Amino acid sequence: MIKRRDFIKLLSGAGVGMTAAGWSGIALADKRRTSSTTPLVPTNIGIKGKVVVIGGGMGGATVAKYLRMWGGTGIDVTLVEREAVYTSNIMSNLVLNGQRTIQSLQYGYGNLANKYGVKMVQGNVLAIDPVGRKVTLASGATLTYDRLVLAPGIDFDTVPGLETPEAQAKVPHAWKAGGQTTALRNMITAMPNNGVFVMTIPAAPYRCPPGPYERACVVADWLRRNKTGTRVIVLDANPKIMAEPNAFLEGFALHGIQYYPNAVIDHVDANAMALYTSLQSQPIYANVINVIPPHRAGALITDNGLADVNGRWASVNVLTYEANHAAGIHVIGDASATTQPKAGHIANQEAKVCADAMVRAFAGKNPDPSPVTNSSCYSPITADTASWLTAVFGFDAATGTMKVVGGAATEAASRSKDNYEEMVKWFNTLMSDSFA
Ligand SMILES: Cc1cc2nc3c(=O)[nH]c(=O)nc-3n(C[C@H](O)[C@H](O)[C@H](O)COP(=O)(O)OP(=O)(O)OC[C@H]3O[C@@H](n4cnc5c(N)ncnc54)[C@H](O)[C@@H]3O)c2cc1C
Structure with a gap:
């Protein structure tokens, strides 16, 4: 391992x-x-x-x-x-x-x-x-x-209610880094005390399995320290947390995040800032809505x-x-x-x-005939702690697929400052390997 x-x-x-x-x-x-x-x-x-x-x-x-x-x-x-x-x-x-x-x-x-x-x-x-x-x-x-x-x-698939550029600007996905990411940051900093941030997670497969849960933790951590009485609600189309459940369940408890699995978006009313889901007939109103559409x-x-x-x-x-x-x-x-x-x-x-x-x-x-690949993800849980997840995949000739060596991915025992520092090294090394 x-x-x-x-x-x-x-x-x-x-x-x-x-x-x-x-x-x-x-x-x-x-x-x-x-x-x-x-x-x-x-x-x-x-x-x-x-x-x-x-x-x-x-x-x-x-x-x-x-x-x-x-x-x-x-x-x-x-x-x-x-x-x-x-x-x-x-x-x-x-x-x-x-x-x-x-x-x-x-x-x-x-x-x-x-x-x-x-x-x-x-x-x-x-x-x-x-x-x-x-x-x-x-x-x-x-x-x-x-x-x-x-x-x-x-x-991305088009989410009903988010067909126009105007609606997409009000309800960004920020799942392709760029202008939408900065726009979402500005929306978060402009949130009032006691405000509500809602984000949605699409059904798998989507890019970066831990990424949405990491986002919820990072945003909730910032709001907890900078705004009083705010709420972070996570609506997940999947039946459970899709990666590093131990780290994220602990993070959600730490930050008071409200997590709802099996929550599929029906439509969004961007003018009213209202989100309609499979969970209930009434919409959820929020100051900031971050919808990550199906991929x-x-x-x-x-x-x-x-x-x-x-x-x-x-x-x-x-x-x-x-x-x-x-x-x-x-x-x-x-x-x-x-x-x-x-x-x-x-x-x-x-x-x-x-x-x-x-x-x-x-x-x-x-x-x-027998390639091996490695996947690793570090996830910040707070501003100075992170967890991680890694797996090695080897070619399985019987199925013609890449299978996790050892049967399961390995997850950090707990979030730590040490992990956060290693995350920065890992990121710089990966980007250098691709672009330098
Ligand atoms: C918030 C977030 C956090 C993430 N964190 C991690 C992480 O910690 N670890 C990790 O391993 N992964 C992470 N990911 C996932 C990672 O970013 C993607 O899996 C990765 O970028 C996929 O690489 P790619 O080459 O397939 O696509 P991309 O990196 O998206 O590159 C695709 C490129 O193709 C170009 N392109 C597309 N169509 C055309 C066209 N027709 N003509 C010319 N150019 C075109 C695009 O402009 C783009 O530059 C994260 C993703 C998100 C959103």
Whole structure:
């Protein structure tokens, strides 16, 4: 069983200082950038291939970097990302209690371009042509590939009552870190004494199983210290707390959080700030409503016929992350359907398994028959204590799935200040492994 201090060691290639410098002056709007080869990318290892990666988040950035590190200069890698910088969701709950800013969670693509020779394209990919092996961007530009990696993360279902941008601004999800996260922080700080904060959790699978419960604790902890008489209500569509139940039940008791399982949203009236649920016919009125809608894979997957699991997710072969129904197209991170959690740490690990399998394929070899991945999450419970959860997954040939080694994930015995400090180290190491 893995020890918590080993999480960080399991992430390879780390330790280089992180920058939050955006694209470091790279020309934007679908303009490609190449750079000179660096010693980090080996030359003349005898394989050739052309890979396009779409989505420069935890999965996409990592696979692009490792394809160059392991495949060498013969692997031409282009990474297409619609945003100029990546904003980490991980740690974004700490924007809500004022411990971090959104800017402190932003990572540029300069290292991938300059150190690893990844060709960066800023743009939004709309269409995939699996027969012609090309993708089309919103700008009309096309890119051809030998192999394609899709890492678009998630999109949300529309919650009745929240169809318009105005309603969404009044009732943010803040589940893709960015402007909504800062807006939610401002709503929380503007809450009156005796105010009510309500948040909803969608049915699994959703990204970061402990994340919503962590959010409830962080917000309630801040409110308890800064406003009198406030209430935090958590409405969970799931039948129980989905991760680290011991840590969160203790946190909920500490902060006086009211937790209701099996609570499905019916609709929201954003003007009246009223939430209607399956629990009762009367609405719940609140000063701040934070609805996290049900998830599905990014539109790139659902719009291009790749969502073969409930019309929501893409099934993959976990030895390669190649889509089960689309040869040459790999899907990693939150968008794929596997037995592993939808988490940034797992997206990073899937990216490495995928990069390794692609490099082997370009060399005419079979994939590693027994890949191992690791997932870990630290969850702040108060402003200076955290708990953690970790699991190691190994390939199970009988089922063709990744199974938890040892049968169960391991959870921290209790929240602690030590865990909180390690959380910061773990986060910096993970982000360096993906972006530095
Ligand atoms: C509050 C919160 C806390 C979290 N905490 C943790 C944690 O402690 N530990 C952990 O492991 N995970 C955590 N997560 C989960 C983690 O953030 C996700 O699992 C992870 O980001 C998934 O990586 P990904 O590469 O699949 O998607 P993302 O990181 O979301 O990246 C997807 C990228 O694709 C781009 N994109 C999408 N479509 C297109 C397109 N058509 N064209 C071009 N670009 C496109 C997007 O702009 C985005 O940059 C947390 C999530 C939240 C919301």
